Amino acid sequence: MIWLHLPTEAGAPLPDAAGSQSGPVERRRDANSAELVNLAVHIAPSCAVVALSNYVTQEEGLLCLEAGASGYTSALSNPAVLRQIAMVVENGGLWVGPDLMARLRTALSRLQPQQLRMIEAKLAALSPREREVALAVSAGAANKEIARDMGITERTVKAHLTEIFERMGVRDRMQLALLINGKAAEN
Numbered sequence: 001m002i003w004l005h006l007p008t009e010a011g012a013p014l015p016d017a018a019g020s021q022s023g024p025v026e027r028r029r030d031a032n033s034a035e036l037v038n039l040a041v042h043i044a045p046s047c048a049v050v051a052l053s054n055y056v057t058q059e060e061g062l063l064c065l066e067a068g069a070s071g072y073t074s075a076l077s078n079p080a081v082l083r084q085i086a087m088v089v090e091n092g093g094l095w096v097g098p099d100l101m102a103r104l105r106t107a108l109s110r111l112q113p114q115q116l117r118m119i120e121a122k123l124a125a126l127s128p129r130e131r132e133v134a135l136a137v138s139a140g141a142a143n144k145e146i147a148r149d150m151g152i153t154e155r156t157v158k159a160h161l162t163e164i165f166e167r168m169g170v171r172d173r174m175q176l177a178l179l180i181n182g183k184a185a186e187n
Contacts, residue, residue, distance in 0.1 A: 001089060002040050005052045005075055006033045006060075034063035041068035048089045052077075061100045065174055071095030091142035094174040104178050119179055122168045130167075133160040137173050138180035 033051065040049045050071035051064040061072040070089045073081070085095045096104070126134060129150075136146045143161075147154040161173070170176045 001086060002044060002047050002049045003052060004036060004040050004049055004069075006036060006054070006064075008054045033060050034067040037064045037067035037069045050085060050089060050095065056097065058100050058103050061096060062103075065094070065096065068172070070172075072100070073097065088142075091144055092173065093140065093142055094172070094177075096174075105181065123180070125167050126164060130160050130164050133157060134164050134168070134176060134180060137161070137164075138177040140177070 033053070037049055037051055040047075048070035049068060050073070051061075051069045052073060052075040053060060054075050056072070056074045064072045071085050071094060073085060073095060077085070088095050123131060123134070132150065133146055136149070141149070143154050143157045147157045150157075164176065165171065168176060168179060170179060
């Protein structure tokens with residue numbers, strides 16, 4: 001696992017433990033954060049990347065997740081939270097804060113009927129076993145948990161996920177869960 005501490009522009013004040021700041025905030029462009037995540041993902045594709053930011057924003061979080069991060073949180077998170085993040089990510093999960101998750105769910109709830117039909121068609125193209133894995137992932141289950149519940153190996157779960165990602169047109173578990181949960185919210 002890579003813990004990627006995103007840099008703050010020189011001269012920018014850092015938040016204190018309570019998140020407050022003194023002076024004007026000069027932030028790096030959020031796109032630079034995504035580029036750093038993308039670079040880390042490509043340098044070590046077998047490692048999960050958790051982005052740590054001194055100044056957490058929803059925009060930066062979205063860009064980091066789109067770039068392949070498995071988690072996004074404050075660099076000032078306490079050690080217990082960091083251990084929890086590590087456990088979630090090591091088990092194939094994704095970590096985002098509640099504000100960002102609420103934003104993602106809101107965006108999905110605005111899907112148009114045509115988009116919903118497209119999602120339903122993609123789900124219908126999955127085998128029954130793949131659909132079962134996809135629904136378990138969308139409910140937040142980790143690969144080990146899915147394997148145990150379905151009586152298959154974790155490697156088989158990963159093989160199903162590779163096929164599911166391709167058929168559903170998503171890159172990762174987060175996109176899959178958001179796609180399926182957005183569809184479920186409309187029904």
